[in-house]
Amino acid sequence: MKQALVRNVALTAVCVILGVLIALQMKNVNLSNLREENIAELQTKLIDLINKNNELAERNAELYDYVQILENDKASGNAQIESIVREKERAAIFAGLREVRNYGIVITVQSGEGIDIRDSVLRQFVNELRNLGAQAVSINDERLVATSEIRSSGSNLIINGNNYSRQEPFEIKAITDPKNETSILDYLDTVKRAILADGQIQSDQYSIQISPVPELTVPALNEDSIAFKIDLLMPKSS
Amino acid sequence: MKKKFQKQDKKKLLQQSLLFVIFLLFGIIIMNHVESVRSETKRQDLIFQYREFEKQLQDQQDKYARLEQENKELNERKAAVIEALLIDQGYDTLSNELQYVRVLAGFTEVNGPGIIVTLNDKPGYDILKDSDASIVHDGDIRHVIDLLRNAGAAAISVNDLRITHVSSVICIGSTIRCNQSRMLPPFVIKAIGDPVALQSVIDGDEMLNLRKSTEIGLIVSSETSETVTVPPFMEADQFQRYITLLEGNTP
Structure with a gap:
């Protein structure tokens, strides 16, 4: 009788401990899923910021x-x-108030006969050229500044307030670093292939030529150009 | 009698089997727990490291804010000294020209009526359940900038980084960068211009309307204001690095 009681108590104790351990186990599983990748990511951010601070301190x-x-x-x-x-x-x-001349890249974009060129295609090339470090960019000799619009309006494309027919070829000029010629041309070629493969615009029958030019001229934008919107930046009252 | 013994044996066997199973389970759980404690220690180390990096990151962010403010003040002081110096020496025209060119280049803070557009990821975004369209991509920010430019914006900034003609908004890994800086959501795009025209292009944009639908849930909010402040180009004191291929090549 006594033996049976001891046995039952022992069994109960084992079951209680078992229950507690199972609960602990589940708690551990549910704990936050912090991983080494999170730390690596944080570390990268930290290094980036330290470098930036050093550079800014030097500049100051x-x-x-x-x-x-x-x-x-x-x-x-x-x-x-x-x-x-x-x-x-x-x-x-x-x-962008001065005409500049140097090595650069010329991109000519032409659509099929009677088909309008999309403004988005030109904007895509301009964005990519900026990503690639172009220091001066123009489209059809319109120098692009921070606020230059590139938008279609009916059969025309408006750049810096001037109209250009969407059925004529557009010429984008950019002054880029000649030391990076190969990588820039390769990248632009990838962009070109992506545009040509885009199902939504394949019917436009684009023809795109990309070529380096030893010396090209990117014209200046007149300081009175509508693109600068100086009246909004410098109100007459100030 | 024999039957009674047989019954007792059977009961004993059952009890022993039960005990065996319980102890086996007990052993497995103990082992598992020991393993958990070990990995818990490792995890605690990771948490410690993480918190340490977080603290360092916060310190560096505070330092950056201080340096940024110092840079802004030094640039303002420089502009003020140059202006006073030129006026003192009778070069008023040069002073005005310099100020004008600096405004056009985006080197000065500008204020005026405009719009503030905010893009943010879907609240509680879940990579497994939600669409990729529920988070903000670099292309979305560029799209809003292009919309505002096309609607006549005179100055634009993203998260207080001034957009100039050399600015690019690009995704590198998991972060979006602009003007050499990492940006985190929410992305606040400020533009100076006609508030009605700017609001109209944002409200009427099909892509933005689709993305903010309940199914996708991207946050796109906008408000017009009579006074929007667009900060100067942060690198105005070292813009020479952006004209290395141009300087000396003007006719």
């Missing part, structure tokens, strides 16, 4: 030195006007 130090020089110039009345003029000139080049 240079900028600080330059501001000091300018302040000293101002105090001594001995301004380095030439360097300011040079900076203005550089900013004008960046802004």
Whole structure:
């Protein structure tokens, strides 16, 4: 009788422990699924940010030195006007206000007879050229700036406020780094093949030529161009 | 009597079998638990490492915000000193020209009426259940930028990064980058321009309307405002790196 009681108590204890262990086990399974990949991803972000901070700190130090020089110039009345003029000139080049000439790539896009060229095809090439580090881009000699529109309106395509027939070939020019010629041409060729293989636009019968040019000219955009929308950027009241 | 013994043997055998099964199960669970404790220790290490990196990341993000603010202040100070210096020396025209060119280049903060468009992933996005269209892609941001440009925007920024003619919004791995910076959702696109025209292109865009349908659930919200602030190009102090192929090549 006593033996049976001991046995039953022992069995009950074993079953209780078993139950607790099963519960613990389930809890462990349900715990967060943090993996090494999450840490690797975080680490990559961290390294990226550290590099960015180092670069920005360096830039700030240079900028600080330059501001000091300018302040000293101002105090001594001995301004380095030439360097300011040079900076203005550089900013004008960046802004697209100066014609530029260098090695580059020309992309000619033509659609089948009587078929309108889609604005999206031109925008895709322009976006890709920007991704590839193009420093100056034009379409049909319209220099593209940050706010240049490329949109279709009926049978025309509007760029910087000017109309171009969608049934005529479009010529995109871009000044790119000649050192990256092979990779840039390969990439653009991939883009071209993707466009030609796109089921939705296959019926447009596009013909696309991509070629490097030892010297091409990308014209300037006039500072009065509608593309700059200066009236919105510099209200008359200011 | 023999029958009684046989019955007792059978009962004993049953009890022993039951005990055997319970102890076997017990043994397996104990082993499993030991294994779990081991992996738990490893997981605890991972959690520790993760939290450590998270803390470092936060510190670096704070540092970046400080440096960014310092950069902004230094650029403003530089512009102010140049302006004062030129005016002091009688170069008022050059000062005005410089300011004008800097505005056109996107090197200054600009304010005006406009629109703020926000794109975000579907709340609670589940990679197994939800469509790929329920998260924001680089192409979506480019699409909104193109819509705003085509509707006459005079200045555009994405997550406070000014869009210039050299800006590209591109997906690298799992993150979207713009102007050398990683961007995380929500993507806030600000544009200065006619609020009615800008709102109209966003409201009327088929792709955006499809993506924000209940089935796909992408978040696309927009609001017009009388004062939208678009920040300057962050790299305005070192824009020379974007004209290396152009400088010296102007006729």
